[in-house]
Every structure is written in structure tokens, then in C-alpha cells.
Amino acid sequence: MAAERSGGGDAAKTIALLWRKPPEPKLGRKPKMSVDQIVTAAIAVADGEGLGAMSMARVAQELGVGTMSLYTHVPGKTELIDLMADGVLRERDLVAAGTWRDRIRHYADRTRAVYHAHPWMRDVSMVRPPLGPGLMDGEEFVLAALTDAGLEPKQVTVAHAAIEGFVHGAAASEVDDQQLEEATGESGDSWWRARQMFWDDYFDVERYPVMTSLWHARAYDAEGTLADSARRSFDYGLDKLLDGIEGGLR
Template identity: 30%
Template sequence: MTELLWGKQPLPSRGPKPAVTLTGIAEAGIRIADAEGLDAVSMQRIAGELPVTKMALYRYVPGKTELVAVMSDLAMGSPPDRPDQPWREALHTWANDLYDGFTLHPWLLLSTVGRRLLGPNELAWMEQGVSALTESGLTGGEQLDSILVITSHIRNIAQQSTTFPGHTTGLTEEDMQQSLAEILTTEAARFPHLTTAMRTSAGSENQGLEFGLQRILDGLELLINGRKAST
């Protein structure tokens, strides 16, 4: 697995000249996952997209588990280059870039959970996030935990605001908002506080994204300033 993720897998040494590459196979899987969801990805489906047989694919990748790992790292890509910024602005930009990546490829929310080997692109994202806190006075563990908390928030908002390909409910965001508004109109006495809150809310997921992110950054700022004041 490590060799696959880090591009160190030896090319097939026997047989005709390879008709495809591991990157080309992963790109085909990404196209399928983007359009139909991760469950639709299979060696058979990918073979149908490429000029190779299903069995020929196993010369490049052992199976779907390994293929999804390669797909995930490729889909994440390298983090965008950004100009140097103070730590708070840098983490804010980093978090929004990460959110954009998850919403561009929603299946990444499913494929990048749990204990697994990490590829170069995913580690590059972690590197960029941690680098914003290098001069903050936080310990290495606190820097890593800060990135974990921010990433968890981004993942949660992305998951709540995303319709996964192949798992649609058939409802748009407008449908959901209208349905909830109608329910609260007729059930206001049962849910008085929720009704009041909804009436004074603009009702955007991105407000939740920004609100939560700013509160996390507020907490980090208090910790960083307190650490500096004590030294």
C-alpha cells in the first residue's frame, strides 16, 4: 500500500507495453465516484472505462481498498499555494480550501476516515496547516490537535451540506428549508424556541461553517496569547 500511495510501485515487468497507468486507473475511479458515489467504483466498472480487462488492472493495484486509497490522495491534490499570512488568517484560508476539496469530491468524506496509511497529498495538507502554528508557541501536540479540531468541524459541515452521489433523498436545500418552515408554522406552540430561532436565522450552512471556524480560532487565540503572556 505504501508503495502505491507514494508512487514507488514497480511497473509490470513482463507482457506487452502497459496500456494504462496507475494514475489513469485512479482518475477513472474518481470520475465514477464523482458521478455515482464510492459504492459504484469497482474493478469491473473501471475496466469498462479503460482499454484493459478487469484482470489486467490487478497488475497495477491489488484491489478496491488499495485503489480507493490512491484515488483519495489523488483527488485531494496538493493544497493551493497561498501567500504568507498571520496564523489565524492562514488557518482560516486553509480550512476553507479543505472545505472546497470535500464539496468537490463528496465521497472523500467516506474514504478518508479511520486508521489508514496517508499519501503525500494528504500529508501536504497537514503540513500546510501545522506550518501556520509553528511560531505560535503551541507544542507539537497542540498544533496537531488544533488541525484535528478544525478538520473535524470542516468535515461535519461538509457532510451536512453535501448530497452524496448515489445516496440522494430527492430533496433540494430549498425543499428542506420550505418543509421545515411549514412544520414550524403549524407546530410553533410545540417548538417555540426553535421556531423563534429559525425566524431570525438566515439559514445557511456556510454560516455554520464560518461561525464554528471563528469560534475555534477564538479559542486558539486565547490559548496562544495566554501562552505568550506567561513566558
């Protein structure tokens, strides 16, 4: 499916909703639901059925109310996407403890966990981010760790962008296999096994000498599942990124 994107709704209305400061309710009957209930239901639909299944009508069905009643709280699906993305980012529950590197690793692990718990986040482009507490708390957490590391102000913002790009990109890439397995019923490991004939009958050792040498050096030997390999790659990439940042302190 085509990716959804955050930041596409009415700016004033979306920001007010993200910070739970909607317009004062009109006099009359007490609302049947809250914005939090709508967001929770929307996340549940996306978790269970994918982001493509999430619509205002489907969320209303989940809540057992009429679709139009949702629009009195949330303008539409575009704004709801922002609320959902920021809502799951709030689940990270970041704790500032340990060295600056420990804190960045904690941030990375908690962010990665969010993507695995909510694979539909892979389908949300946050180039124009949801400016809510979930996102902003994470930004502040990383910036504080980098500042405490002793980086100059400009280095802090550049290092922050590099960390954000790596963590979100790597986490999103990891859940691709998870989504495909759920959609097709076939694991990544099974998919590769079914293509063993490529290596046996089609792979040209003279055309790809570096890959061949790595193969003979047993560099591709699997240690666990694809998920295990993805975790090792994530940890390795993050450690090398932090090594590079730390090198700028010397």
C-alpha cells in the same frame, strides 16, 4: 450506502502505491496504463455515479480494458479507495501565505472545495487515513501554521486535531444535502417548504420555548439558500475555533 474506509488494504502495497513506488515492472510489453490513469478513472466514476458504483470492473470499463489488467497495478478496490481519497486531497494545492490564521482558513477553504467537487468523499471514513502525499502535505501545512502561531508543541498537535475534525466533519456534512438533491431530485429548500405544515399545525410553542423565542427574534430568518447558511456556519465555526486557539497564546 455504508461508508467505505481508507487504510483497510495491505499496508506495504498501499503505501508503495500512494507514493508511486510499485515493484519494478517485469520485462516485456510496456503497460497499457499507469496507476495515475486508474485513479483518475476511478475518481471520474465516483464523481459521476457515486462511490457505490465504483468497482474494479466499472473502472476497467471506463478505461476500455479488461478488469484483470487493473489488478496488475492495484491489488483491489480497498487499496484504490486510498488512492482516490489521497488523489483528491492533492488537488488542494495549498499555498503558504499570510498570517497563521490566513493559512488555516486557506486550508479549510481548499479542503471544503474538495468535498464539494467530490461529494463521494463524504462516504469515505478516514479514521485510519491514507498515508500519501495528499494527506501528509495537508498535515504539514496546518502543523507549520500552528507552530508559527507560537503554540507549544503539545498545543500544536491538539489544535491540529481540533481543526481537522471540524473542517472535514463540517465539509462532509455540507455535501449531504448536495448528494440528496442529486439522488432525489429535490433540493433541501424544497424539502423544508413541503413540511411547512409541521410548523403551522404541530409545533408546540410551550414545549419548545427557546426555539419559539428565537423564532420571534427572527433568528431563523433565511438569508439566501441552505448552501449560503451552511457557508456562514462553516466560517463562524472556524473563526471561533481559531479564536480559542489564539486565546491560548495569551
